[in-house]
Amino acid sequence: MLAITLLISGCKGKGEATPNPQAVFTAAAETASARMTEMAAVTPVPTDTPTQPPTETPTITATSAPPTATLPPAAAGTVMDRVEFVADVTVPDNTVFAPNQSFKKTWRLKNAGYTTWTSAYSLIFFSGEKMNSPTAIPLPGDVPPNGTVDLTVDLVSPATPGQYIGYYMLRNPQGKNFGLGPNADQAFYVWINVAANGTVVASVTPTGPTATLGTPGTPSPTVAPTSSSVITNPAISVDNASFTGTCPHTFVFPIQFTVSQATSVTYKLEAGSGTPGVSLTLPDPLTQNVNPGNYTNSFQLTINSSMSGWAKLHITAPVDISSNVVNFALTCQ
DSSP: OHHHHHHHHHTOOTTOOOOOHHHHHHHHHHHHHHHHHHHHHHSOOOOOOOOOOOOOOOOOOOOOOOOOOOOOTTTTTSOSOOEEEEEESSSOTTEEEOTTOEEEEEEEEEEOSSSOBOTTSEEEEEEEOOTTOOSEEEOSSOBOTTOEEEEEEEEEOOSSSEEEEEEEEEEOTTSOEEOBTTTTOBOEEEEEEEOTTOOOOSOOOOSSOOOOOSSOOOOOOOOOOSSOOSEEEEEEOOSOSEEEESSSEEEEEEEEEEESSSEEEEEEEEEEESSTTOOOOOOOOEEEEEOSEEEEEEEEEEEOSOEEEEEEEEEEESSOEEEEEEEEEEEEO
């Protein structure tokens, strides 16, 4: 109000009429108002502190994990090398040879594993009747997965009539043996008869398809020697050639032979395993006094783990003569 009063006083000139106070007040008010408007135009209007927009929680869309490739058993760390039997190219089972006869056994095998066989792999003699076999033969070249190869070994039939079987496997560069079956732990084999009047067989090619090799059935009895002997017709069988069930399991091997005169006979069970890492505990030999006639007995063999094997009766006195060979297999569950 002081400013207004001074304004009024200052405007009053000497000898001039005194202005209307109301008009002066109005003019002053308008001037103040204009000044305030002018100041408002140049003075920034404070704004509210900006509010941070609410943080949104990102929406995660569930997606399926990329499919995991199903690896074959071998790639998962179980069986990298495995054999599948294709055919006996020469010398089918039970081929008859004369004693001491040379022959060639050829198997056609398929690479059923996941690695390529190379010349660093070998065919090896594993167990049974060796028949003058080399211990190991390098493979002739590369055999890729699902490829086949013919493998040949030079053999000589035993000098004594009887039935004989030799087991073979392959060996990889790391020194691990492998063969047939889901676990690659079964051997393949050569299986012959030897007779004094045997037929000379240089090479035999099957005329039809050969069944996949597993555990052979019970072989036919060996042709007995033609000359008279104190002991003749030795034979062996097995109660259950292929058993699946609880382990340990006991196989029973009935045996028989014919005696022409009263004598003391010594005989034993001979058997071997076609499965790596499985050894057999054989019963002790028996010696008995017997009278003329047909003689029967049996051997038992208890096995604790899955395996395949062979067995035969071997009479060592008063003559040395062997029976046929039987094959058996055990699958533990």
